[in-house]
Amino acid sequence: MSDVKKNEESMAQAVKEILSGGLTRTVLSVLLGFLVGALFMIGSNKEFIEALGYLFSRPSDALGAAVQVVSEGYGALFRGAIYNADADTFEKAIRPLTETLRLGAPLIAAGLGIGLTFRVGLFNIGGTGQLIFGMIFATFVATRLELPFVLHTIVALIAGIVGAALLGAMVGFLKARTGAHEVILTIMLNYIALYFFTFLMRNPALLQETRATGNPKADPAAETALLPKLIGDNYSLHWGLIFALLAVVVFWWLMERSTIGFRLRMVGFNPDAARAAGINVEKTYILAMALSAGFVGVAAANQSLGVAVGVTPSAHANIGFDAITVALLGGSSGPGILLAGLLFGAFKAGAPSMQVIGVSPEVLGIVQGAIVLFIAAPPLIRAIFRLPAVQNSNALGAIRKRLFSRGGAK
Amino acid sequence: MSMNIQTEEKVGFKAPIVMSSLGLLVLVLLGFLGREGMVAFEISRRTDVVQLPAIDVDSSTLGIFSGIVMIAISGFALWRSMQNKRTPIWVLTVYGAVGITVLLGWLAAGATVPVTFIAGTALVLAVPIILGAMGGVMSERVGITNIAIEGQLLSGAFMAAVVSSITGSFTLGIIAAMVTAALMSMVLATFSIVFLAQQIIVGVVLNVLVIGITNFLYQQWLTEDGENVNFPGTLEIIKIPVLSDIPVIGPILFENRITVFLALVIVPVLWFILFKTRLGLRARAVGEHPLAADTVGVNVARTRFWWVTIGGAIAGLGGAALTIGNAGAFGREMSGGFGFIALAVVILGRWHPISAALAALLFGFSIILRVWANQVSPGIPTDFITMVPYLVTIIAVVGFVGKSIPPKALAVPYTKG
Numbered sequence: 001m002s003d004v005k006k007n008e009e010s011m012a013q014a015v016k017e018i019l020s021g022g023l024t025r026t027v028l029s030v031l032l033g034f035l036v037g038a039l040f041m042i043g044s045n046k047e048f049i050e051a052l053g054y055l056f057s058r059p060s061d062a063l064g065a066a067v068q069v070v071s072e073g074y075g076a077l078f079r080g081a082i083y084n085a086d087a088d089t090f091e092k093a094i095r096p097l098t099e100t101l102r103l104g105a106p107l108i109a110a111g112l113g114i115g116l117t118f119r120v121g122l123f124n125i126g127g128t129g130q131l132i133f134g135m136i137f138a139t140f141v142a143t144r145l146e147l148p149f150v151l152h153t154i155v156a157l158i159a160g161i162v163g164a165a166l167l168g169a170m171v172g173f174l175k176a177r178t179g180a181h182e183v184i185l186t187i188m189l190n191y192i193a194l195y196f197f198t199f200l201m202r203n204p205a206l207l208q209e210t211r212a213t214g215n216p217k218a219d220p221a222a223e224t225a226l227l228p229k230l231i232g233d234n235y236s237l238h239w240g241l242i243f244a245l246l247a248v249v250v251f252w253w254l255m256e257r258s259t260i261g262f263r264l265r266m267v268g269f270n271p272d273a274a275r276a277a278g279i280n281v282e283k284t285y286i287l288a289m290a291l292s293a294g295f296v297g298v299a300a301a302n303q304s305l306g307v308a309v310g311v312t313p314s315a316h317a318n319i320g321f322d323a324i325t326v327a328l329l330g331g332s333s334g335p336g337i338l339l340a341g342l343l344f345g346a347f348k349a350g351a352p353s354m355q356v357i358g359v360s361p362e363v364l365g366i367v368q369g370a371i372v373l374f375i376a377a378p379p380l381i382r383a384i385f386r387l388p389a390v391q392n393s394n395a396l397g398a399i400r401k402r403l404f405s406r407g408g409a410k
Numbered sequence: 411m412s413m414n415i416q417t418e419e420k421v422g423f424k425a426p427i428v429m430s431s432l433g434l435l436v437l438v439l440l441g442f443l444g445r446e447g448m449v450a451f452e453i454s455r456r457t458d459v460v461q462l463p464a465i466d467v468d469s470s471t472l473g474i475f476s477g478i479v480m481i482a483i484s485g486f487a488l489w490r491s492m493q494n495k496r497t498p499i500w501v502l503t504v505y506g507a508v509g510i511t512v513l514l515g516w517l518a519a520g521a522t523v524p525v526t527f528i529a530g531t532a533l534v535l536a537v538p539i540i541l542g543a544m545g546g547v548m549s550e551r552v553g554i555t556n557i558a559i560e561g562q563l564l565s566g567a568f569m570a571a572v573v574s575s576i577t578g579s580f581t582l583g584i585i586a587a588m589v590t591a592a593l594m595s596m597v598l599a600t601f602s603i604v605f606l607a608q609q610i611i612v613g614v615v616l617n618v619l620v621i622g623i624t625n626f627l628y629q630q631w632l633t634e635d636g637e638n639v640n641f642p643g644t645l646e647i648i649k650i651p652v653l654s655d656i657p658v659i660g661p662i663l664f665e666n667r668i669t670v671f672l673a674l675v676i677v678p679v680l681w682f683i684l685f686k687t688r689l690g691l692r693a694r695a696v697g698e699h700p701l702a703a704d705t706v707g708v709n710v711a712r713t714r715f716w717w718v719t720i721g722g723a724i725a726g727l728g729g730a731a732l733t734i735g736n737a738g739a740f741g742r743e744m745s746g747g748f749g750f751i752a753l754a755v756v757i758l759g760r761w762h763p764i765s766a767a768l769a770a771l772l773f774g775f776s777i778i779l780r781v782w783a784n785q786v787s788p789g790i791p792t793d794f795i796t797m798v799p800y801l802v803t804i805i806a807v808v809g810f811v812g813k814s815i816p817p818k819a820l821a822v823p824y825t826k827g
Contacts, residue, residue, distance in 0.1 A: 321618075
């Protein structure tokens with residue numbers, strides 16, 4: 001076979017791989033998710049349903065109503081989450097974007113945590129419980145200790161990370177020691193953590209607010225412990241975003257560049273082979289769960305120290321669970337989770353302005369669910385768009401090697 | 411009967427240790443250090459045909475007595491362990507019943523315990539968990555992990571409420587609930603059997619999707635037009651003649667809605683099919699060793715598909731029990747984690763229908779105890795009572811109460827060589 005022909009063949013192969021690979025699939029999944037959401041908006045729209053009654057005499061009415069409700073709905077989402085063109089000043093117009101960043105930050109941090117366990121072949125469904133444990137520790141430091149500014153924030157942040165990591169490590173330990181499945185352990189601990197947190201906030205000696213109203217609630221974080229505003233007092237965006245971005249960098253370095261990450265990935269790829277190669281798989285599980293929960297702890301600190309309102313049992317805001325969808329959409333990679341977290345953060349930021357124009361923002365929950373459903377079922381996406389199946393031979397890798405390697409380096 | 415593989419496993423001493431420590435805790439905390447005051451266990455309602463007098467006991471005496479009984483049962487469990495035999499389910503049930511009774515007596519020191527009300531409500535609350543767990547047993551026994559029980563309960567609850575309201579027929583509502591949840595199971599089964607997708611991920615994703623869809627429809631449709639589409643009322647309470655006149659167990663078991671009766675029937679029937687018929691043997695073979703089952707001619711893919719699907723239908727019935735079987739109208743995310751509890755119950759009951767149903771009752775009791783404890787003796791940290799079943803599940807999963815052995819091929823996709 002001539003070299004030219006070989007080259008052509010591997011190029012065709014590479015195109016196939018790009019089509020069947022992660023990026024295309026992810027983009028198509030997101031688009032399909034929005035399409036499914038649009039169908040629900042149309043289906044529940046009154047004008048559309050009325051127009052359906054005389055569909056055959058004037059089909060344009062139904063079509064018009066459908067287009068209108070979808071463009072209004074997603075238009076409101078854009079105005080609420082990215083850029084509000086109706087605002088009188090530029091400062092106000094970009095406020096939605098800062099809200100997206102603020103609400104996306106904890107999703108990114110927690111998403112990294114869940115993504116880490118996916119890479120090790122574990123399922124951490126316990127984001128909620130770990131987040132709550134992180135919040136217990138962070139809230140305790142923020143409300144019960146007196147420390148100078150900056151130091152207080154840092155100590156509270158570290159406390160949040162440690163609190164969450166302790167619970168994660170416990171799950172890892174129980175799994176490694178007894179072989180109990182981490183999914184059941186983490187789901188049970190979600191409930192235990194929630195009731196424990198509620199108990200602490202009912203008890204004046206522990207976390208309950210000073211002027212107790214009878215409902216479980218903690219004091220707001222001390223001013224010295226609050227996360228400082230990032231771009232002025234006009235926006236609620238705070239340093240939580242910076243910590244989330246730092247977490248992305250740490251995650252990337254940890255997973256892609258460090259020895260620990262190599263060990264984690266190796267166990268995820270094939271635990272038996274890793275064990276044969278001398279890696280202590282049980283210890284790796286404990287480490288992975290602790291690290292995972294540690295990232296969730298960053299989100300916990302964000303919830304405890306982000307706003308000057310005392311936390312309540314519902315302050316976990318379902319972030320631990322949403323983080324699963326973030327990690328799935330982000331393909332468990334640092335940059336992917338960053339983008340996925342921002343997308344779902346935008347959903348949270350845009351929800352109120354959809355409410356205003358009378359479209360239930362709950363539709364975004366459907367979009368979110370549909371996106372991850374398509375992500376979770378690659379064959380389904382391939383079937384819908386008739387994409388070629390993933391090939392086993394790694395032609396893309398071969399091309400990359402030829403382009404980027406020097407002098408036959410491995 | 412007990413010619414299972416499990417008998418080959420060595421029965422450990424962890425269960426007797428945990429049981430005797432709990433008994434000791436009861437003896438000391440609820441007995442010697444217990445609360446003063448008489449407790450009246452009201453075992454007959456005023457409307458009952460046969461009236462039995464209330465049983466009056468001293469709260470701390472009950473604690474001491476129950477503690478001793480619990481320790482005695484632990485001794486029996488220890489004796490069984492020494493002979494390398496498992497403790498029978500009914501003995502554990504008695505142990506659990508004594509434990510719940512002493513807790514009731516401790517909470518209600520100086521007051522009365524309405525026995526039939528508490529046990530009856532616990533059963534009604536447990537029904538969605540029981541049915542969800544039966545769905546879980548059916549799919550896990552053939553080797554498919556079903557995390558989507560939560561979504562199946564929620565979709566069942568939604569469909570039962572909406573279809574019953576619109577058509578005015580509870581039968582259609584129940585059918586719609588079962589069909590919807592079965593369809594969800596078909597998605598899960600197809601993804602796991604045909605596409606070999608990660609079962610846990612598919613389950614989680616289905617939950618997210620159902621929560622999203624029901625939240626949206628609830629907000630957009632049910633709140634605006636609630637009178638027409640979300641006002642089903644509840645099923646009629648059926649009194650089985652003669653049986654419902656039996657003191658204590660009559661009102662608890664034989665005076666209920668059809669959803670409760672169905673649950674009480676499905677559990678033993680599933681046990682019979684699973685352990686006494688060829689159908690069940692094949693299903694278990696598929697879950698334990700699909701290759702062997704395939705070799706002797708069992709169609710692994712088809713068996714898995716239908717068991718998971720029918721399990722989904724049963725979970726959907728559990729959803730119907732939430733709305734038209736108890737609350738009436740549908741509420742946002744009203745399954746509130748019952749599906750995850752069902753998942754725990756499956757493991758707690760070691761993939762056995764009857765043990766799983768009993769474990770579900772434990773959760774039912776914990777829910778009603780929390781509500782009732784707040785009324786009868788405010789100030790008791792009820793958060794801890796609510797925590798107990800979850801802690802028990804962890805203890806069980808971690809293997810302190812005898813090892814729980816899942817079906818061998820659980821969550822393992824099977825491809826024909």
